Amino acid sequence: MSTTPKHADFEVENHGTIFLIRPTSEAGEDHFAQLDPWQHTFFGRSLCVEHRFIAEVVERLSESYTIAQP
Numbered sequence: 001m002s003t004t005p006k007h008a009d010f011e012v013e014n015h016g017t018i019f020l021i022r023p024t025s026e027a028g029e030d031h032f033a034q035l036d037p038w039q040h041t042f043f044g045r046s047l048c049v050e051h052r053f054i055a056e057v058v059e060r061l062s063e064s065y066t067i068a069q070p
Helices: 026-033 054-061
Strands: 010-015 018-023 046-050
Touching: 010 054, 018 026, 018 054, 046 054
Parallel strands: none
Antiparallel strands: 010 018, 018 046
């Protein structure tokens, strides 16, 4: 489910070959806190995702959370 950034749990930013997924709610931050940092790459508070995987990651996140996309 896509929504506006004000009401979303995550925001997706496109930076060419890398996408950043930034938590924008407490639920989003809690979800990222559960991720294993050895198996995920973070840039600050944002999860880094290669362009070839972003559709699947957003699809899976949107099953439980709201996602804001530009």
